[in-house]
Amino acid sequence: MLNVVVLVSGGGTNLQALIDAVDSGSVANTKLAGVISNNRNAYALQRAADNGIPGICISPKDFATRDEFNVKFLDAVDTLSPDLIVLAGFLVVIPPAMIEKYRNRIINIHPSLIPSFCGTGYYGLKVHEAALKRGVKVAGATVHFVDEGTDTGPIILQKAVEVVQGDTPEVLQRRVMEQAEWKILPQAVGLIAAGRVEVEDGRVFIRE
Known part of the structure; x- marks a missing residue:
């Protein structure tokens, strides 16, 4: 358990x-x-x-x-x-x-496709404001292990979400939560609970 x-x-x-x-x-x-x-x-x-x-x-x-x-x-x-x-x-x-x-037992959910729009100062709506300002066509979320840096630990799962013309930061935030965050965070926990996640040389490998 x-x-x-x-x-x-x-x-x-x-x-x-x-x-x-x-x-x-x-x-x-x-x-x-x-x-x-x-x-x-x-x-x-x-x-x-x-x-x-x-x-x-x-x-x-x-x-x-x-x-x-x-x-x-x-x-x-x-x-x-x-x-x-x-x-x-x-x-x-x-x-x-x-x-x-x-070590390798702390995970974080971040509302972007790391390494885009991550690091110091990128949290909450600020991530989505920056993504829209840059004009990206795809947003998303990342689950990663936590290390001493900010959003720099090994990536476990990522999921892309389409950016729609006319999106506001609030609308995009909600879509990223619904379509990505709420799916891949439980999925990552489930994979770890099943013993399928390994970290080697700073990269995550998911065993079948």
């Missing part, structure tokens, strides 16, 4: 996609062990409560220093004994000690 902890800052639509996939059995051998948010008003915490999943808020704002937060944050994660940590719209920098401890 893959013990999964989800980290989220906002509404938790990707969390809901995971909850639905586990409940339906389309993602097997997986337990959502806990949800951690840096935002006590995040609707994701309500989604967790509604589905009987332990939820906790731990925010950098509640600590005198970032180092103090990092220690308490890692303690909170460790308490849930995760086999896999899923960043689903989590807007806090992951402490280096946590990346090292959970």
Whole structure:
């Protein structure tokens, strides 16, 4: 059984996609062990409560220093004994000690086809604003492992989404979520739960 902890800052639509996939059995051998948010008003915490999943808020704002937060944050994660940590719209920098401890056991969903429109400053609507400004014809989403860089870890899955003439950032964001994010994030968790994902030389290989 893959013990999964989800980290989220906002509404938790990707969390809901995971909850639905586990409940339906389309993602097997997986337990959502806990949800951690840096935002006590995040609707994701309500989604967790509604589905009987332990939820906790731990925010950098509640600590005198970032180092103090990092220690308490890692303690909170460790308490849930995760086999896999899923960043689903989590807007806090992951402490280096946590990346090292959970090497190739932290994944993130990013709303673009990496390496396009990723890295520092590219999150939320900003990604889609940049894509439309550049005039791309195809957008999409990427699930990748987390390393010390920003959106630089090994890519697990990607899915392309067509950009439609007249799209606004909000419309494109919704289409990317519905057609890509909510599909490939549960799929990636399912592949990891099935033991089919391997990382070699910075690249992901999915075993048949």
